[in-house]
Amino acid sequence: MSNQTIGSIMVREIIRMKEMGFSMRKIARSIGKSRTTILKYITSIEASDLSFKELLELTSEDIYELFGTTQSIASSNTDVIQKELLAFYPYVEKELKRVGVTRHILWDEYKQKHPEGVMYSRFCESYRQWSKKSDGYMPVAHKYGEKLFIDYAGKKLHIIDRQTGEIKPVEVFVGTLGASQYTYIEASFSQQIPDFITSVQNSFFFFGGVPACVIPDNLKSAVTKADKYEPFVNEQFARFSEHYNTSVMPTRSRKPKDKPLVEGAVNIAYTRIYAALRNTEFYSIGELNAAIKVCLEAHNKSPFQKKEHSRWTLFHDNEKACLKPLAIEKYELRxxxxxxxxxxxxxxxxxxxxxxxxxxxxxxxxxxxxxxxxxxxxxxxxxxxxxxxxxxxxxxxxxxxxxxxxxHTYNLDWSSEYFINWAAKIGANTKESIEKILLQKQYPEQNYKSCMGILSMAKKVGNQRLDNACKRALLFDAVGYNPIKNILEKGLDKLEDQVKLFYTIPIQHENIRGSEYYN
Structure with a gap:
């Protein structure tokens, strides 16, 4: 049995025992190797970006090629194969953004062009190393039409009130698509739900379509309760996403690596929009957004650093067609x-x-x-x-x-408007009394019955006496069926002049100057 076969069998056994939950000590004892050696294999296994199930389905040749040597791909392959791989990887990076495209499909294309090229496992490992950033994180290959990252800039812009000269700070909303990085920016008065949802909706119409998923930061207008696994999305925003047939997937709290694209878009906004507008004064949110729109267009059409294409070309050539269609009607706030x-x-x-x-x-x-x-x-x-x-x-x-x-249907014609109109025909005081009764927090039938009882008194005493009684009840803040009934029965409505006299005759005293003093 060759060394390659023996090595593949050993790696399979390590993978199988690791999947079953065996400790490193037990695996080392079973394999007959030191724990240091087992640790090296397990580290390589976990860094392969393949699940245990996928690893066990690989051929012996693939397993040996992936784990049988510690040498990098640069030293294990010939210079020709290495150059072919490096030339092919920019194409892989671009195509992985397309919906349904996988590394295995691209590896098949690679093997058709280069039959003598590396196997799938080595192809993936080499691509991971090629894509790795300096901080040790591999950039995520976002699919076209898949994600929209949204956030607010930490620094605000401002407008000036023409009448008072007051400087009013305004929020700056930023949204960027994951694959093309095509960006939308606008100013709004606040981060509250109405302004937030309006900004997200405006971004959809700017893009001309809807992404499959919206990824907001954990601001209160989007998330009512942050959670690592299942955050609670604000009900209003959830209804909004349902209207546009998209999903909401908030980022984790205090995890900026979950949204590096929009964080980068915010930083770029500072240099390409804030800086460009720093010497201009704006007197309305409309003026400010019009200026932002001009700067934004220039930003989206600027080529990426060290690349020929721009956000605008990537969006119009690839991503726009992958967005979902807009809803027939705009979302209405609820x-x-x-x-x-x-x-x-x-x-x-x-x-x-x-x-x-x-x-x-x-x-x-x-x-x-x-x-x-x-x-x-x-x-x-x-x-x-x-x-x-x-x-x-x-x-x-x-x-x-x-x-x-x-x-309950016998009094279906009764309504607040019905009683208010009836009372208005009797007098202004009666109308005011009826409106006050209708505002009381009790069952409507009780309010209606009270109104009916009061207004019916006009048949016995006449409109004028009833209106005077209501005036007296309002004066003493005792509006109600029984108080008004008592006023009429005791004739207190006829004392209206005495009540008026009591409240209008001025008090005479030597220490009171009187109105003539101030003339």
Whole structure:
């Protein structure tokens, strides 16, 4: 048996025992070699970039070629083969960025051109050494259309308020595609969710397509809770990515090597954009972004250092076609709210001060409201249970008849607008009292019944007395059905003049100068 065969068998055994979890001491004892020798083999195995399964599937010739000698490829191959490899590797680097292209496919192409060339394992090991950077890390070969790295520059730009002269700092958003490094930059007022999502969306339209994955830093607008394995993506941003059919994969905290491209793009922005604009004053965010756009175009069209092509040519020749198509409609920002279904089969949305109906079977249940500028969606346990057009009227009830039980449909015509219009016909004080009652935090039916009871009093006492009673109730901050009823029953509404006199007659005293003193 040849030394090559014996060496291959020994390496296979080391790989197999390592995969089974044996310690180095046990492997050395079983193989009959020192632990130092076993350590050298294991170090070479782990540096091969191949899994244990892939290694065990290699031929004996490949295994011996990969681990049977400690000499580098430069000394193990002839000068001719070495030159052929070095000439072929720039092509490998470029082609690995294409979707579906693997090292094995490229090795097949290499062997077709050079039948006497090295085997696959040596081809991979040599390429790894050729690609290695000075800091010991191999650059990642990003696929075209695969990743968009996004971040904010640490240093800010600014605009000037024309009226006050105030200098307002602005954030600078940077996004760069992984394969072509084609870059988008814009200024925005903040890193908050609306500005952040708008910037990412603008980058998609700048590229004319959507990458398969967006890789943000762990800023709060993108990630609500950082985690090494499964970070929690902000719900608004998650909905945005769903709308554009892309994924979000945040980088690890305090790991700049996860996003070297965008870090580099930020540094380049300082020299090619910040420096170019340093002596120009801008008075609006639009002016600033227009100037950034000019500098950005020049940056993208500048050739890479020591290369003939630019970001622009790589993008338009290769990456643009690999991006996913844009959504038909732009993403619309949403508001999210959790609420409990009230006994009147409605949920309350406090910013607009109005209500939306929900099926009566969900009374007392927790639901989630998702509101855009035009519609309201209501979900219970990830199932949509209601869909309404969004109302902007205060006190409005947006109701579907089928949501209500049969015994609730008799007063379906009642609404806040109905009672406010009725009260306005009686008097301004009555209208103000009704609006105040409708703002009270109680069940709408109770509010409506109180309004009905107060407005019905006009039939007995007349509009004027009811309006005077409401005025008195407002004066003493005692608006309600019972207070107004008591005022009318006791005739206190007729004392309106005395109340006015009490509050308007000035106090006479020698120490009070009076208004004439200041004339």
């Amino acid at each position: 508001d999210y709210k959790t609420a409990t279904v009230q006994k009147n089969c409605h949920v309350y949305y406090s910013p607009d001060k109005n209500y939306y109906s929900v099926p009566h079977t969900l009374i007392g249940k927790k639901i989630k409201m998702i509101l855009t500028q035009s519609v309201v969606e209501i979900y219970h346990q990830q199932t949509r249970v209601a869909f309404h057009s969004r109302s902007r009227k205060a006190f409005d009830y947006v109701t579907l008849k089928e949501h209500l039980p049969v015994n």
